[in-house]
Amino acid sequence: xxxxxxxxxxxxxxxxxxxxxxxxxxxxxxxxxxxxxxxxxxxxxxxxxxxxxxxxxxxxxxxxxxxxxxxxxxxxxxxxxxxxxxxxxxxxxxxxxxxxxxxxxxxxxxxxxxxxxxxxxxxxxxxxxxxxxxxxxxxxxxxxxxxxxxxxxxxxxx
Amino acid sequence: xxxxxxxxxxxxxxxxxxxxxxxxxxxxxxxxxxxxxxxxxxxxxxxxxxxxxxxxxxxxxxxxxxxxxxxxxxxxxxxxxxxxxxxxxxxxxxxxxxxxxxxxxxxxxxxxxxxxxxxxxxxxxxxxxxxxxxxxxxxxxxxxxxxxxxxxxxxxxxxxxxxxxxxxxxxxxxxxxxxxxxxxxxxxxxxxxxxxxxxxxxxxxxxxxxxxxxxxxxxxxxxxxxxxxxxxxxxxxxxxxxxxxxxxxxxxxxxxxxxxxxxxxxxxxxxxxxxxxxxxxxxxxxxxxxxxxxxxxxxxxxxxxxxxxxxxxxxxxxxxxxxxxxxxxxxxxxxxxxxxxxxxxxxxxxxxxxxxxxxxxxxxxxxxxxxxxxxxxxxxxxxxxxxxxxxxxxxxxxxxxxxxxxxxxxxxxxxxxxxxxxxxxxxxxxxxxxxxxxxxxxxxxxxxxxxxxxxxxxxxxxxxxxxxxxxxxxxxxxxxxxxxxxxxxxxxxxxxxxxxxxxxxxxxxxxxxxxxxxxxxxxxxxxxxxxxxxxxxxxxxxxxxxxxxxxxxxxxxxxxxxxxxxxxxxxxxxxxxxxxxxxxxxxxxxxxxxxxxxxxxxxxxxxxxxxxxxxxxxxxxxxxxxxxxx
Numbered sequence: 001x002x003x004x005x006x007x008x009x010x011x012x013x014x015x016x017x018x019x020x021x022x023x024x025x026x027x028x029x030x031x032x033x034x035x036x037x038x039x040x041x042x043x044x045x046x047x048x049x050x051x052x053x054x055x056x057x058x059x060x061x062x063x064x065x066x067x068x069x070x071x072x073x074x075x076x077x078x079x080x081x082x083x084x085x086x087x088x089x090x091x092x093x094x095x096x097x098x099x100x101x102x103x104x105x106x107x108x109x110x111x112x113x114x115x116x117x118x119x120x121x122x123x124x125x126x127x128x129x130x131x132x133x134x135x136x137x138x139x140x141x142x143x144x145x146x147x148x149x150x151x152x153x154x155x156x157x158x
Numbered sequence: 159x160x161x162x163x164x165x166x167x168x169x170x171x172x173x174x175x176x177x178x179x180x181x182x183x184x185x186x187x188x189x190x191x192x193x194x195x196x197x198x199x200x201x202x203x204x205x206x207x208x209x210x211x212x213x214x215x216x217x218x219x220x221x222x223x224x225x226x227x228x229x230x231x232x233x234x235x236x237x238x239x240x241x242x243x244x245x246x247x248x249x250x251x252x253x254x255x256x257x258x259x260x261x262x263x264x265x266x267x268x269x270x271x272x273x274x275x276x277x278x279x280x281x282x283x284x285x286x287x288x289x290x291x292x293x294x295x296x297x298x299x300x301x302x303x304x305x306x307x308x309x310x311x312x313x314x315x316x317x318x319x320x321x322x323x324x325x326x327x328x329x330x331x332x333x334x335x336x337x338x339x340x341x342x343x344x345x346x347x348x349x350x351x352x353x354x355x356x357x358x359x360x361x362x363x364x365x366x367x368x369x370x371x372x373x374x375x376x377x378x379x380x381x382x383x384x385x386x387x388x389x390x391x392x393x394x395x396x397x398x399x400x401x402x403x404x405x406x407x408x409x410x411x412x413x414x415x416x417x418x419x420x421x422x423x424x425x426x427x428x429x430x431x432x433x434x435x436x437x438x439x440x441x442x443x444x445x446x447x448x449x450x451x452x453x454x455x456x457x458x459x460x461x462x463x464x465x466x467x468x469x470x471x472x473x474x475x476x477x478x479x480x481x482x483x484x485x486x487x488x489x490x491x492x493x494x495x496x497x498x499x500x501x502x503x504x505x506x507x508x509x510x511x512x513x514x515x516x517x518x519x520x521x522x523x524x525x526x527x528x529x530x531x532x533x534x535x536x537x538x539x540x541x542x543x544x545x546x547x548x549x550x551x552x553x554x555x556x557x558x559x560x561x562x563x564x565x566x567x568x569x570x571x572x573x574x575x576x577x578x579x580x581x582x583x584x585x586x587x588x589x590x591x592x593x594x595x596x597x598x599x600x601x602x603x604x605x606x607x608x609x610x611x612x613x614x615x616x617x618x619x620x621x622x623x624x625x626x627x628x629x630x631x632x633x634x635x636x637x638x639x640x641x642x643x644x645x646x647x648x649x650x651x652x653x654x655x656x657x658x659x660x661x662x663x664x665x666x667x668x669x670x671x672x673x674x675x676x677x678x679x680x681x682x683x684x685x686x687x688x689x690x691x692x693x694x695x696x697x698x699x700x701x702x703x704x705x706x707x708x709x710x711x712x713x714x715x716x717x718x719x720x721x722x723x724x725x726x727x728x729x730x731x732x733x734x735x736x737x738x739x740x741x742x743x744x745x746x747x748x749x750x751x752x753x754x755x756x757x758x759x760x761x762x763x764x765x766x767x768x769x770x771x772x773x774x775x776x777x778x779x780x781x782x783x784x785x786x787x788x
Contacts, residue, residue, distance in 0.1 A: 018496075020478035021461055025420065059480040059637075061462035062420055078382030079577060079613045080539035082627050088773065095751055116464060116631070117382035118421055120195045121539035121611070122227020122546050131423070133195030139775065 002037040004030045009045045020046060024057055032068045061116065069104045069111035071149050074128040078117030086125040090114065092139045093127075096146050109153055164317055164439055165326065175318030177236060178276060183216040185209075185257070186234035186242075188306055190223035190392045191424050192385075196230035200250030205233070208254045214261070222393020224306025225547035226293055227539075229271055232306070235260045241281045242274040274307075293544050296563050298525070298551045300533050301386075301509045305393030305547075310428055313435050316396040322441060324515035325400050328407065329449040337408035338364050341511070343519035345531035350376055350467070350504030351582065351608050352693065353530075353597040359501055362491035363409040366499035373411040374495065374502040375402055376472060377418035377425075380464040381580035382631065383611030386535040387505035389547050391418070391425040394509075395432035399455065401508035403446060404515055406453045409501050413454055417472055420459045429457060464581070464635035468692045469494075469502045471637065482637045483692035504609070506535055526552035530596045534607070540577075540614040543568050548612075550595065557591040560614055571616040574724075575708065579608025581628045581635075582697035584704030585621065604704045606697070620726035621709040622716050626654040628701035636694065643695030646686040650702060653679055657716045660729035676717055679706065721788075728772040731787045737762040739784035746776035746785065 008026050012019050020042070027038050034057055043050045057063040075090050090112075094100060097110050104111035120126045123135025127142070134145055167175070177184065185205055189198045202220070209216055224232060229246035233253060236242035237260065245256050246269070259265050267284035272294060275287035288294045299305075308315040316322070328337055342357030363371060375398065379387040391398060398416075406414050418426055433455050436442040444452045458476050465471045466481040473495050475481040494500025510532060514522045523531050530552040536559060539545045543565030550559060560566070560576055567573050575585040584605035586593060593603050600607055615624065633647040653675035656668060664672075683699030690696050706713060715721050722730040735746075735755075740762040747755040747763060754770040757763030765776075765785075777785045 017478035018476065021475065022459070025459055025461065056478065056480055059463065063461065077631075079580065079611065079624075079627070080383050080545075083540045083613055083615055083619055083624070091771075091773065115421060116380060116462065116635075117385075118191075119379065119385035119388045119419075120192045120227075121383055121385055121537055121613075122192050122230070123195045124539060124545075126195060133191065135192075135195040139773075139778075 002031075002035065002041055005038040005041045009041060012045070015046060017046060017048065020048065020053065020056060021060075024053075024063060028063060032072075033064045033066055035065075064113070066104055066111075067108070068113075070109050070153060071129055072111050072113065074113050074115045074118065075101070076118040076120070076124070076126045076128070077114050078119075078121060078124070080121035080124040081117075081126060084124040088139060089125050089127065089137050089142055092142055093146070096143065110149075164314065164322070167314070167317065172318045175312075175315050177242070178278060180236055180238050182238065183214065183261070184219060184236045184242075185216055186219045186221050186236075187248075188223055188230060188232040189220040190306075190389060191422070192223055192227045192389075193230050193232065194424075196227075197249050198231040201231045201233055201248050201253050204250040204253035205257065208257050219309045220311075221307065222305045222310045223389050223547065224393075225302060225389070225549075226271070226544060227546040228544050232271065234274075236274075237261070239279055241276060241279045243282050243285060244271045244273065245269050246271040292565070293546075293548075293563055296554075296558065297549050298533050299549050300513045301390060301397075301506055301535055302393070302547060302549045304397065305389055308394070310393050310395055311431060311435075313396055313432075313439060313441075316394070320516060321396055321512070322400055324512045325403050325441070326447055328404055328515050329447050329451060334364065334408050334410060337404065337515075340519045341408065341514060344514045344522040345519075345526070345529075346507065346510055346514060346522070347530065347597060348504060349506035349510070349534065349609070351381075351579070351606070353607055356503060356507055359491055359503070360405070360409050362489065363411075363499045363501045366492055368499050370413065370496075370498050371409055371411040372495045372498055372500040373402060373406045373409065373414040374472065374476070374500060375414065375416040375505060375508055376467065376469075376502055377416055377422075377505045378460040378466050378472065379419055379422075379505075379609065380460075380462075380467050380635075381582075381609045381611055383539060383577070383580055383613045384537045384609045386537050386547055386610055388419075388422050388425050390505055390509050390535075391422070392428055395428050396436065397509050397512055398429075398505060399432055399436050399442065401511035402455060403442065403453055404511045405501065405503060405508060407451050409499075411501070412452055413456070415456050415458050415476060415495070417458045417460055417466070417476060420461060426457060426459065433457070463637075464631070465637045465692070465694050468694060471692065472502065473500065480637070482639050483694075485691060506610070527594060527596045527599075529598055534595055534610055536610045536612045538564050538612050538614070540612075541568050541571065541616040541619070542566070542614040552596055553594045555592050555594055556586055556612075559595075559612065560591070564614065567614065567616045571618060574615045574617055574619055575621065577613040577615065577624065577701075578611070579606040579700075580611050581632050582606060582693065582700055583608045583611075584700050585615075585624070585708060587708040589708075604700075604707055606700075618724050618726065620722050620724035621705040621712050622654065622658060622722070623724075623726045625702045625705045626651065626658060629654055629698075632694070632698045632701075636698070640690045640692075640695055642686045642689040643691075643698060646682050647695075647698050650679060650682055650686075650699065653682075654702070657713070658722070658727040658729060661720060663729065672717060676713065725787060731772050732767065733765050733770055733772060733776065733785060733787055735763050735765055736784050736786055739782050741782055741784075743781065745779045745781065749775045749779040751775060 233248040234244040270285040273285045346356045347353045463481045471481040471483045490500045535549045629651040742760040
């Protein structure tokens, strides 16, 4: 059923528990999230109960259990970004997209994730959209950036 | 095999690799994560296009980050016979013009940042050298020596700048026991936070008898506000690998892990390539440099948990478990990863190792204070002019870092405090700015070295809000093992939330609890500190305690006057339109995202307090400065 996960698991023959996190990371990289089916498959492969896998996966901030949007927006909430107003950026973003942090929009176009620190503190406040960094943000700049992604998405959709 | 070619490079070849002279122009673009964030990718595209359009035969080199994030994207140009000159804020649009100016010899000194004074090539007039530039001249760059200068993907360039000399010398003439002794004598202490003597850690692990020992490099830079580990890995990955090889040789480890944050994709990529290349050249893998010493390095990606900076939690995470700390002893040096003796060192610590072995322990120990030797890299950020990475000798004052190197507070605002050591550290107010960088001295003022994040705060930063920010972070990142940390940090956060909540949002006895809460803060802090297992819990109350100690007046203003002096706590603000100033242009009403501003065109508007979300959009929109807050 979940062929991607099955394919990934074939790369880890006879793996032990220490491979659990790398496998989860790889599955998330491929699927965008950790699905129930993937957890069941990984559990069978590693001989671990699904509860154990969820125990590990929910502990770490990286793993998500809902699919992410076509544009996945990471908002840095590190100290430097906070001091430079990332709380305003986040609330403006939530308002713009009508979306709460951690959620994916119903049309699957956008998702927002709050991260502890991207490590680009010199450019605070920072967001990262699908690997593209945008620094020294203001609410105005943010509106333009989101608009540009909306247009890109529209062009892509047509 | 290939090793021979690397070590048999002649003086001329090494000179070429160091670019002491170039045959054709070289264009360097700083393409670390921060550079890319500032638009280095567009700069690179523009440079490539310019070269093709003008049919110029030039090399393009992507370097790491030189440390001055505020001026990025950076582009350097080196023409034959001229010194390498660096330009600031080179966006894609500006790049062609700047290139034009260099190639025609009409450089605008204002667009330039600095030039590499090598004493051989002809310099550029009016452009400061590293020894003259205020940001660079006070720094002592050991760990960051190559960052932003060399091509991080080129092993040959690292070699030409003195790389792998320390490893070769050590493997051929020094026993592991002597190597441990060297680090002990150097006085190097862990750069990740605790400041434990690195040599001692090695000594413990070396003394253990085991068939297998591990070395772990902690690159899980979870401390928000610190990014030196990322910069070192992106800008000079071979330095880390050489440091790891030396460490593993000293403690007798054959397997090593680099535990790195998944949020650093570029660093992971560089590291993977560097490991493959080092293996190919016999600098990692079996029988390194023809000796009996073998080392295999694996990359493990962290999954985002601040507590994994703690040694035992990190070990659990590598083993595929929840990253929860366990009681010590046994210490990891005795029983660590998979039950084997394990040494865990931070990236910056390991990056210092080649320096020590290349120049000797005595040379290293000459620099610094009595108990803190060598240099320390700080990530300077927040409301300071020159944000970026700064490497200074121990004993430098914080004032010097913030004002002389950092260039002071941006927009001419007044300094309030500098936060050091991340969520475990504390704030240093104006009065203590002359504190020297030293593990012990920082503790006496209620702060700690931590991993080296320095976040500068000005008069517009509310210290209660900062404390609340850290408590929010800590209570989310608490692993949940110790109840005082899990529940106590949550209570502390609730207390801080209560004092920053507007009165109209208070219900029942919340006003009473607000007064009570503040009195309980210190007591709660003491319980959390003394009853938590790991460093995260033991230091969790620090941000609150240190702000309470130095900025009591701000807390009082929140609790009693219900005002935020810095104007940062939104709920305590109220927005008002000053009638005589309002021209009724309707701009604010159009900008207000919640429709809280009403009024007819050309007559003064008013704000409906209940609807206002205090986003500040109206203030930004008003051309007449008619909106004020109090």
